[in-house]
Amino acid sequence: MEQVDVAVIGGGQSGLAAAxxxxxxxxxxxxxxASEQAAGSWPRYYDSLTLFSPARYSSLPGLPFGGDPDRYPxxxxxxxYLLRCADRxxxxxxxxxxxxxxxxxxGAFRLGLEGGGRLAARAVIAATGTFxxxxxxxxxxxxxxxxxxxxAADHRTSEPFAGQRVVVVGAGNSAVQIATELAGRARATVATRHPVRFARQRTLGRDLHWWLARTGLDALPAGRFHSTPPTQPVIDNGRYRTAVTSGQPDRRPVFTGIDGAKVTWADGTTEEVDAIVLATGYRPDLGYLTPLGALDSTGHPRHREGMSLTHPGLAYVGLEWQRSLSSNSLRGVGRDAARAARHLAAHLARA
Known part of the structure; x- marks a missing residue:
């Protein structure tokens, strides 16, 4: 069986930063x-997706994003960009x-691959994200x-929904972006449990991420939040707040029931809805670690700041709130990757 130093599972932004x-x-x-190119899940995101962090704050270690640093890629x-990182x-x-x-x-990790391939690794970094x-x-x-x-993982474009009645469930960036895009072709509603929170993209001429970096909030340890980390607001240059305020899309509390294609709203009214898009987030995509006993009953890894609590040679990169607000983003994954690499290097030196 082939032997390797460290197997990095996942070749997207987290895996490239880890390597x-x-x-x-x-x-x-x-x-x-798993896919045919080292770009992770990005090729499968919806067509209109645009980063809400400028290029200058969207780079992995070792290679600047390039181009106008203040644009939103x-x-x-x-x-x-990720393919360039992989090439270099x-x-x-x-x-x-x-x-x-x-x-x-x-004493070694044995990895079974689709198609029957196998290899052994002294250490493993799980970097498969959540998509x-x-x-x-x-x-x-x-x-x-x-x-x-x-x-939302299966949504690509608003074209198939032209003229339809569509409800998007969720209050995050993706939900509001998708609902606003759909509102240009369909009658769209964004359905949420609580009112949508917006954060200004630019304040006093500076992007939000400049302020996060300058104040240190971007790297603030997740443990500073005493309970569940807060839900992140919709980053907005004014477009999305204006769209929701004007009813394009409108915002309503989540429906209270469904009968066939009819949705019942909180006020008791019903209407037929052609499509429902769940922009309700993701969970860690780590099912391959189940045989190790490294996950809890909900499928989440047992870890502390990315270091496995069950196996000293196992680490994680790219988990949401792994160590900070930016742990699963282009701008922040490099910090966690460096820490995981130092941890595994020390572990292997002792082994």
Missing amino acids: HALRRQGLQPVVLE HRDEVIA LNAEIRTRARVREVRLEG GCPHRPDLPGLETYTGTLLH
Whole structure:
């Protein structure tokens, strides 16, 4: 069986940052990416997605984003940037290498790949993010809905919904962006449990991320938030608040029931809805670690700031709120990757 130093599972932004950090520690990582290119989930995001962080705050360690540092890059720019990072990375990247399971045998991690391939690693970094595990909440009557039901992970463009009645469930950036885009072609509502919160994209001529970096809030440890980390607001240059305020889309409390294609709203009114889009977030995509016993009953990893509490040779990069507000973002993943690499290098030196 092939032996490797460190297996990095996932070749998107988290995996590339992890491999870069491991190389700086003198280790030889092998990156295992399930898709055909080292761009992670970005090629599968909806067509109109635009970053709400400027290019200057959207780079991985070792390679600036390039171009106008104050622009807000489009999805396709991010894909091209990640591919440049992969090309310049001094590490082996294997595409179409989906990891099905990880086990511990004889003191080493044994990775089983789709198609039957196997390899052994002294250490593992799980960097598969969340996109492969969309969260579908238990909403009243949703299981009986007879219209078109999809998660934001499956949404690409508003064109198929032209002239339809569409409800987008969720209060985050993706929900409001998708609902606003749909409102240009359809009658769209964004349905939320609480009013949508907006944060100004620019204050006193500076982007929000300049302020986050200057104040240190961007890297503030998640533990400073005494309970569940706060829900992040919609980053807005004025467009989205104006759209929602003008009813394009309108905002309503989440429906209280569904009968066939009819939705019942909180005020008791009902109407037929052609499609429901769940922009309700994601959960860690780590099912391949189940054989290790590294996950809790909800599928979340047992870890402290990215370091496994069950296996000293296992670490994570790219988890939401892994260590800070920016842990699962382009701008912040490098900090966590460097810490994980130092931890694994020290562990392997002692082994």
